Amino acid sequence: GIQVEQSPPDLILQEGANSTLRCNFSDSVNNLQWFHQNPWGQLINLFYIPSGTKQNGRLSATTVATERYSLLYISSSQTTDSGVYFCAVPTYSWSGTYKYIFGTGTRLKVLA
Amino acid sequence: DAGVIQSPRHEVTEMGQEVTLRCKPISGHDYLFWYRQTMMRGLELLIYFNNNVPIDDSGMPEDRFSAKMPNASFSTLKIQPSEPRDSAVYFCASSLQGGTGHGYTFGSGTRLTVV
Numbered sequence: 001g002i003q004v005e006q007s008p009p010d011l012i013l014q015e016g017a018n019s020t021l022r023c024n025f026s027d028s029v030n031n032l033q034w035f036h037q038n039p040w041g042q043l044i045n046l047f048y049i050p051s052g053t054k055q056n057g058r059l060s061a062t063t064v065a066t067e068r069y070s071l072l073y074i075s076s077s078q079t080t081d082s083g084v085y086f087c088a089v090p091t092y093s094w095s096g097t098y099k100y101i102f103g104t105g106t107r108l109k110v111l112a
Numbered sequence: 113d114a115g116v117i118q119s120p121r122h123e124v125t126e127m128g129q130e131v132t133l134r135c136k137p138i139s140g141h142d143y144l145f146w147y148r149q150t151m152m153r154g155l156e157l158l159i160y161f162n163n164n165v166p167i168d169d170s171g172m173p174e175d176r177f178s179a180k181m182p183n184a185s186f187s188t189l190k191i192q193p194s195e196p197r198d199s200a201v202y203f204c205a206s207s208l209q210g211g212t213g214h215g216y217t218f219g220s221g222t223r224l225t226v227v
Contacts, residue, residue, distance in 0.1 A: 033216060041220075045218075093167065093168065095167070097168075099157055102154065
């Protein structure tokens, strides 16, 4: 089945710094999601991004499907950005139904 | 929209007891997924439904786990009997238009502790 790898596994930043998180996947995909799990455990959908680039405030994401990777950019990081960032890609059954496979995540800690 | 609603938020139970977790998906979503999250194993897909029909339950750890979706607005995950190793956060997620839809929306999760 499809493999999803994220890097780095852990990241510590000083508030105000920028960072790039990477998601590699082993097979072609037609969509991809980025999630943020905050310190309270909530999983928040950040981006649905099958290809191209999207921006939402200080966060942006780029997926290059032909090269099987996606990047999540965090600019001017804030302590509220702390948590775990997951990417997820779908895998399809013979009947056409699908399920998402999650990467192992990048754990981010932003220091004040 | 109220989002995906899970109950209870926290559950503490004794080993051997039956536990039932509940999920109400977003209205109109045709997929529902149950995940379990632990430090050791990360996010594991247990089972998912499409139009109330179970599609893939290969992630259900053993016969002690069962899930139902009697209608489009309600699903349950049951553990009977519960064991300490079942302690985890259980998430429910729903989505629309499988495959080309707008992705998952997760509930807030149920934190289960089995003592």
